Amino acid sequence: MEIIVASTVGILTAGGVYLLLRLRTFPVILGLTLLSYAVNVFLFASGRLAIDQSPILSPYSYGDTTYTDPLPQALVLTAIVISFGMTAVLVMIGLGAYLEAESDRIDLEPEMAESGKDDSA
Amino acid sequence: MSHSGHFLFIIALLPFLGALLPGLMIRAGRNACAIFTAVPTILALTMLLILAPQVMRGEVVQAEIDWLPQLGLSASFFVDGLGLLFAGMILGVGLLITLYARFYLLGEDPMGQFYTYLLMFQGAMLGIVISDNILLLLVFWELTSLSSFLLIGYWKHLPEGRQGARMALAVTGGGGLAMIGGMLILGNIAGSYNLTDILQAGDQIRASEWYLPALILILLGAFTKSAQFPFHFWLPHAMAAPTPVSAYLHSATMVKAGVFLMARMWPVLSGTDAWFYIVATTGLVTMVLGALIALFKDDLKALLAFSTVSHLGLLTMLLGFGTQAAAVAAVFHIINHLTFKAALFMTAGIVDHETHTRDIKRLGGLRHLMPITFLIGTVAALSMAGIPLFNGFLSKEMMLEEASHTDWFGSHYAVPVMATIGALLSVAYSFRFIVHVFLGPKRDDYPHTPHDPPFGMWAAPALLVVMVIVIGVAPFLAEGIVTVAANAVTGADLHPHLKIWHGVTPALWMSVIAILGGAVLLAFHHPLDQAWIAAPRPEAKVIFDRVIAAVAALGRSVTEITHNGAISRYLAIFTVTAIGLGWIAYSSSGLSPPTRGLLPVPPVIAVVWVMLIVATASVVVMHHRRFRALVLLGIIGLSISAGFAYLSAPDLALTQISVETVTIMLLLLALHFMPKETPKESPMGLKLRDGLIALTAGGGVGALAYAFLMRDIETISDYHIANSYEGGGGTNVVNVILVDFRGYDTYGEIIVLGIAGLVIYALMHALLDGPAARRLKNMDYAQDRSRDRHPLMMVVVTRVLMPIAVVVGIYIFLRGHNEPGGGFVAGLVIAIALLMQYMASGFAWTQERKKIEYHTMIGLGVVIAGLTGIGSWLAARPFLTSAYTYVQLPPIEEFELATAMLFDLGVFLTVLGAVMLMLYSLSRIARFAGETVNVEPMDYDPGEHADDDKVET
Structure with missing residues (x-):
């Protein structure tokens, strides 16, 4: 199971980083989403893995029940919601940039970059 | 501290306070301005003279206030013979310069500015000579560099003045940086940053192996300030300053600061x-x-x-x-x-x-x-x-x-x-x-x-x-x-x-x-002069300018390589650096042997894992088709929530599913206005480079995750588990942590979420007021859109689902404290229920039936959560302490009422408001973009005649 979780984190990171390095806004947003999955799973896993040990206290047990670590779960829960907010802001910025500039490139168009250089020189 | 020591603080502060006056008093005339510049100087000088007899008897006047004791930084001053001599010179000559400058400056020179700079400089200089703490001394040292920069460049219209000021700042400021290093070493050897202590530790310092580096660094500071060869060249160029400045800075005070420092450190550093x-x-x-x-x-x-x-x-x-x-x-x-x-x-x-x-x-x-x-x-x-x-x-x-x-x-x-x-x-x-x-x-x-x-x-x-x-x-x-x-x-x-x-x-x-x-x-001056002029000799300014130009060119080329305007470049550099640091950390300390075994993998989970791997790989390969990529993204998110559910994290699974839904909806909405495909434009080399970076990063993070998964840790969660029911009144530890143990965090987080919602709303408005609005109006949409945008079946089903979904939401909210659920999930579930109505019957129809604004909802949520926290003050408890009780209403099972639930209500409202506001903002763009507006719940109403078209444009 540990191998599965670790490989999941790894492949999500790899996919996220690759998409982050693309040249258009939309893949970058996709990449960021993948990367936030990876980070969430990574953080969650830092509480170590456990099966059937939900951190829901059972009234029928007296001290012998073990529970998984609830703290990373609480942190990840808010992280999931916040990363949604972040994605939404980015989407809006990306959309605004596309509508204003008529292009969703993440860098300047080659000819615009040239003219930008001329201005600064 | 002797009683008269208090004067020292006033002496140190007077010039800085006085610096505020000339700028104001210039309105009362040039004489008034000069007089008010002289007043603080005269006052400081008088106080110094009151202290003088004591110092002349060989005593040392001291005064100290702790400032940042953790850093060894204190506002401590002392005056001994050397300090008295220099302070007297600084104040005395300062007074004479004030008088001289009154007559020297022409009518068009801004005199108020001049005197303000002069007093600032005087204060900085005075600070150097009476500081007892070397960190404080360094602060004043840098202040002299800055204020002299202003004074040398006083005639801003003269290029020589500006260049001279820049050169002086570069040389003396650079030396100052070196001196900071030297002084810190010195303080470390002596174990104190107080000058009086350091002066006692001469033998210890000279014996230290760090003596030579400290000496060289401190001398660099002193030599640059006092214009010693080969740093002498800045002084003649600083002569572009008005003559009172030259007379004050370059004969009496600033250039003597280096000499002063060498004299001050003489007992400690000299003799080798x-x-x-x-x-x-x-x-x-x-x-x-x-x-x-x-x-x-x-x-x-x-x-x-x-x-x-x-x-x-x-x-x-x-x-x-x-x-x-x-x-x-x-x-x-x-x-x-x-x-x-x-x-x-x-x-x-x-x-x-x-x-x-x-x-x-x-x-x-x-x-x-x-x-x-x-x-x-x-x-x-x-x-x-x-x-x-x-x-x-x-x-x-x-x-x-x-x-x-x-x-x-x-x-x-x-x-x-x-x-x-x-x-x-x-x-x-x-x-x-x-x-x-x-x-x-x-x-x-x-x-x-x-x-x-x-x-x-x-x-x-x-x-x-x-x-x-x-x-x-x-x-x-x-x-x-x-x-x-x-x-x-x-x-x-x-x-x-x-x-x-x-x-x-x-x-x-x-x-x-x-x-x-x-x-x-x-x-024989005349013939010698001819020979001197004819002889080739290095021109310091040309060399200096060339060095500066080379440094600037180097800086520019580094910037152009790293900051070329494309975010992918920065992210690549960032990722590679992070990988490098991780590698260094790994190779420097290695790993302890694993302490945990592997858990078994049931076949279902293996299938989910394969789905996730395939979906991720497909997203990467097929991301050019954007819709398809979104569908695949949904698969990944659902696989992850399945994993959470299996690995004892039901709350996370619930949250992940609902967030996944709204995320995909959000991206779909955005995609409506964006190109549906990503052009294939990355050259093969770039793809290979990025692929390599991505695989290394993924491999590194995966290995790190595997490494810690195989090892046990000390956790602080035992406290949370032990106290969740007793202290927080809930059996769902995750929820109790969110609303109680770490309620403050959650409070901050819902505020962030609310702000994100408002940011999106504001961005939308800015967008609709800008040039983008025209472009939106003339936007061409694909022709293959559905003719029946609000189909009957969907309208009916969502209407039926709405109350069910709301009940589910309330149920999830209420059980949250004891069972998986809570405000976050409930907010998302209700948001999805509402979104279905928007999807089924359209924006305008739903909007008309909405009774409460989403901004209000965010505000209410934050206020309720905040008031709940403040409520605990009434019971004389810290912010966000929760109280709870159990209530029995006849037909229902006994249930719990906790203040934490009120807090969770705030969370719920904020999440709901923020999510709705975000999606609402995106949909409003659609309406602006010339979409038809519907007033009826569905495009085709079977109750009416077919030719009765209710769709208005």
Whole structure:
């Protein structure tokens, strides 16, 4: 199971980083989403893995029940919601940039970059 | 702390407080402005004089307030003999400069600014000489660099002024940086940043292996500030400043800061070979070189600037000798140099002011036109030359005396000969100042016919010249202050006797040679000058400019490589750096053996894992088809929530599913306005590079995750599990952590989420008001859209689902404290229920039926959560302490009421409001983009006739 979780984190990171390095806004947003999955799973896993040990206290047990670590779960829960907010802001910025500039490139168009250089020189 | 120590704080603060006045008082006239500049100086000087008797008795006045004790930084001040001497000089000359500048500055110069800068500088300088804490001293040290930058560049319209100011800042500021390093090392060796402690730790510091680095770094600071070779070049360029600035900064104060520091650190750093060879040699070279260049400078102020360089070299050399007698000579020469050099600068300023030129070759014969100026200038210049009965003679004799018995690398003659040459050159340029400016025939081609200036302008130099003569004739008058200052420098108990006649000593012969040789040299000045001009010599400014240009070019090329405007470049650099750091961390410490075993993998989970891997790989490969990528993203999110559910995290699974839904909806909405495909434009090389980076990053993070999954940790969660029910009143530990243990975090997080919602709303509005609005209106959408946008089946199903979904939401909310669920999930579930209505019947129809604005909802949520937290104050508990009780309502099972639930209600409202506001903002763009508006719940209503089209445009 540990191998599965670790490989999941790894492949999500790899996919996220690759998409982050693309040249258009939309893949970058996709990449960021993948990367936030990876980070969430990574953080969650830092509480170590456990099966059937939900951190829901059972009234029928007296001290012998073990529970998984609830703290990373609480942190990840808010992280999931916040990363949604972040994605939404980015989407809006990306959309605004596309509508204003008529292009969703993440860098300047080659000819615009040239003219930008001329201005600064 | 002695009672009078309180004065020290006031003395240190007065100039800075006073700096506020001139800018205001200039409105009341130039005289008022000057007077109000003088007031803080006079006050500070008075307080210093009140302390003076104590210091003259050999006591040290101290005052201390802890500032940042953790850093060893305290606002502590002390005045000993050396501090008294320098503080007196700074304040006294400051007063004279204030007077002089009043008459020097022209009507169009902004005088308020000038005096403000001047007082700021005075405060910084004063701070250096009375700081007891070396960190505080460093702060003041940097302040002098900054305020002198403002003063040198005071005439902003002159390019020389701006360039000179920049050069001075670059050189002295750079030296200051080096000095910070040196001082920190020193403080670490001594174990304290207090100067008084460090001065006691001399032996320990000299024995430390860090002594040499500290020495070199501190000397770099001192040498750059005091314009020692090879950093001397900035001083002449700083002469573009108004003459009062040159007289104040470049004769009396700022350039002496380096000398002051060497004197201050003398008991700690001196006495080693390294100190002697570095400091004395630098001083000697600077003295001779400065004097040589000064002789051939035609600009009056440049001549004085290089002569200052030369005299600073002399002082440095004396301190470098490391003997007590040399230290006495240095202290005495500091006083003498101050008097004659400040007077000379002011004289040069008067000449410039009256004749409108400072070019010596255009001057001469001024004694007929400006007799008073002539007298002042001559006396001061004779003192600089070292002629008997003027004070310059006395300290120069002491210097030559010390030089005459100093060996340098085993040679008896090197230092005396060089010192004599330096003195000889000094005589030559001093005589030149008198002969070429004042003597000779009267000319008729001055740019402006000169005459003596008003009294106010020559009063200050006249006073200084009187001091020159008084000390020169009756040196014992200065004995007191020289003694306490020299005692403070050396830490010994000295009783020097300052006399004019020491008998026929080697020093006397050296003086005679210097004076005669100097006179002869001046006689041959014209042919020598021709040769000097013809000779090739390095021009410091050109070299400096080239170095700066090279550094700037290097900086620019680094920036262009790393910051080319594409975010992928930065992210690549960031990722590679993170991987590199991770690798370093791994390879430097390695791993402990694993302590955990592997858990089994059931087949279902293996299938989910394969789905996730395939989906991720497909997203990467097929991301050009954007819709498809979104579908695949949904698969990934659902697989992850399945994983959460299996791995004992039901809350996370619930949250992940609902967030996944709204995320996909959000991206779909955005995609509506964006290109549906990503063009394939990355070259193969770029793809390979990015692929390599991505695989390395993924491999690294995966390995890290695997590494910690195989090892146990200490966790603080046992506390949470143990106290969740007793203290928080809930059995769902995750929820109790969110709303109770770490409620403050959650509170912050919902605020962030609310702000994100508002940001999106604001962005949307900015977008709709900008040029993008026109583009949106004319947007072409694909032709293959559905004709039936609001189908009957969907409308009916969502209507039926709505109350069910709301009940589920309420249920999830209520059970949240004890079972998986809670405000976050409930908010998302209700949001999805509402979104379904938007999807089914359209934006306008749903909007019309919405009773509460989403902003209000966010606000209410945050306020409710906040008030719940504040409520615990009423019970005299800390913010967000929760209370709970159990309630039994007849038909329902006993349930719990906790204040935490109220807090969770705030969370719920904020999440709901924020999510809805985000999606609502995106949909509003659609409406703006010329989508048709529906007033009916569905496009085709089977209850009506088919030709009754209710769709309005």
